[in-house]
Amino acid sequence: MYDLTVIIPTFKEESNIGTIVESVDAVFLQNGINGEILIVDDNSPDRTIERVRDLQKSKPHLSLVVRTEDPGLSQSVVEGFHRAQSDIFLVMDADLSHPPALIPVMLTEIRDGSDIVIGSRYMKGGGIKKWPLKRRIISMGATFLGRLLFPEIHDPVSGFFAVKKDVVVSAPLKPKGYKILLEVLGKGMWREAKEIPFEFVDRATGSSKLKGQTIVEYAEQVIDNARFSWNHHESAVWQEWVKLFRFGIVGLSGIVVNEGVLIYLKGYAHVILPVASLIAIELSILSNFVLNDTWTFKTEQQHALPHWWQRLLSFQIVSLGGAGINFVILNALAVYFGVDYRIANILGILVAFAWNFWVNRRVTWKHV
Ligand SMILES: Nc1nc2c(ncn2[C@@H]2O[C@H](COP(=O)(O)OP(=O)(O)O)[C@@H](O)[C@H]2O)c(=O)[nH]1
Ligand SMILES: [Mg+2]
The missing domain is CATH 1.10.3130 (serine acetyltransferase, domain 1)
Structure with missing residues (x-):
């Protein structure tokens, strides 16, 4: 059993995977965290999988799941929830947009009683670097819709968050599309959420997988979560x-x-x-x-x-x-x-x- 599992969904990240694994590992070492790194890959056609297998030779706490069905970011994260060998999960991107240095801070917050800790771009102290205007507008629209459901949360669609296993394992998550955090907030069993500001830095290498379809799926997800809360009065x-x-x-x-x-x-x-x-x-x-x-x-x-x-x-x-x-x-x-x-x-x-x-x-x- 590990202290926590850092779940990293990947698709075609051969240029980033080595750096992200080494950075997370360094943070584990510096902070005395007995952590697991779990890469959930959607059968990338590039050399991502090969790279992970190479790294595994010297890192017994590095796990890999290669998925061959129902590809998708949220699906991969949820599969990670079920494969993780610890009681605390932390989800982050492979492209170095999310700072590994915050891992110990988020872990401490969970240990201090938060059910969910969100790395937040849209609060004081947070921000986004090097994003084109179009991406900013799409993200602001998604955040606005998400806030209709969770007015208290600044960044309900962040891809960087930590969560207790109990919150998600038995939740009726419908993993689809990009915004798994919204689904976790909408259907998970939680009381205390905490946000920590961070500065999102756009990827330096590789390419984004955001498509037009993603936006439509997201709108459906918001409606589905509203409907879910209508039937589940204990929901946040x-x-x-x-x-x-x-x-x-x-x-x-x-x-x-x-x-x-x-x-x-x-x-x-x-x-x-x-x-x-x-x-x-x-x-x-x-x-x-x-x-x-x-x-x-x-x-x-x-x-x-x-x-x-x-x-x-x-x-x-x-x-x-x-x-x-x-x-x-x-x-x-x-x-x-x-x-x-x-x-x-x-x-x-x-x-x-x-x-x-x-x-x-x-x-x-x-x-x-
Ligand atoms: N397993 C899996 N990972 C994905 C998929 N799409 C994106 N990712 C990963 O999710 C993270 C965020 O994706 P990215 O394309 O950078 O999204 P952006 O930051 O919103 O532009 C990265 O680690 C990607 O490799 C997918 O379909 N399956
Ligand atoms: Mg990215």
């Missing part, structure tokens, strides 16, 4: 949609509070309108805060903002931002584009709602 995707739904209910309750307080203050207590309105708005923000804190995000016990007053302050500021967005959209659409003010207001409210949820989820009630 469903849990997130529940929060969005509750946040919406709380928002509606805020309208009732706002209107009720306004009617009371103006109609019965004869407070002048601007003052009555300000009090009504503020009370609705406060009641929304209490409901979101005790109900919508109740399951998240550990927040990035530990004190309730920090969350209240954050929520208050975000709400004012939302009000500003509502105001600007309503007025801009009505005045400059001649949109009916009632419709313009609904649009403004929807965008403000999206803003409020998105920012509060990332700041006020961010899970740690």
Whole structure:
């Protein structure tokens, strides 16, 4: 049994395979990791397999699986999950785009309790080097779609991640296409995911295998995962949609509070309108805060903002931002584009709602 298995899917990587194996091995050695390197190759017609067999002569912990059926990146990774001889898996590309130096960091995070650790390109400290504009646009589109399912995760389609065996071995993964991480997040049994920023460097040699077909397969995969979460309410995707739904209910309750307080203050207590309105708005923000804190995000016990007053302050500021967005959209659409003010207001409210949820989820009630 090894400490972890580094799974490397390969197809026509004769120019990279030697370097990646040696680099991973050096990291194992420097960090005292008793690791396995598992190359899963789709029967490459070049000399990849031969090279691996050569390396195996001096590396007993280097394993090779040569696949001859159902070729594909995700299929290869999933086959790797089943062939690995350890309880922690780390997936990375062969083309040196993913830095082996992060292996010990990711391993430590898993040992410290994360179920999944993602090498993330799209967060502070991460990035992409030397990618053509076209690749960047495709990747951003894929990331956007992935975030509809996992709003908390910056890079749900990274090819560089570590995962506990328990998360994936019995998960009903449908391996197809390129984005195995999305499938693992959507169907694996996990609670804690952690992201670590890294800088993706495009391959120096060999060629990318991304095709137009890959994009279509990815869209199908996103839909399939949405459908899966609909039928599996314990899944991370469903849990997130529940929060969005509750946040919406709380928002509606805020309208009732706002209107009720306004009617009371103006109609019965004869407070002048601007003052009555300000009090009504503020009370609705406060009641929304209490409901979101005790109900919508109740399951998240550990927040990035530990004190309730920090969350209240954050929520208050975000709400004012939302009000500003509502105001600007309503007025801009009505005045400059001649949109009916009632419709313009609904649009403004929807965008403000999206803003409020998105920012509060990332700041006020961010899970740690
Ligand atoms: N086994 C297997 N590996 C593949 C396949 N397609 C790509 N890979 C490997 O997956 C990794 C990422 O592929 P790459 O073409 O670099 O994708 P890109 O970085 O998104 O352009 C590399 O290690 C490839 O060798 C495939 O069909 N089967
Ligand atoms: Mg690559």
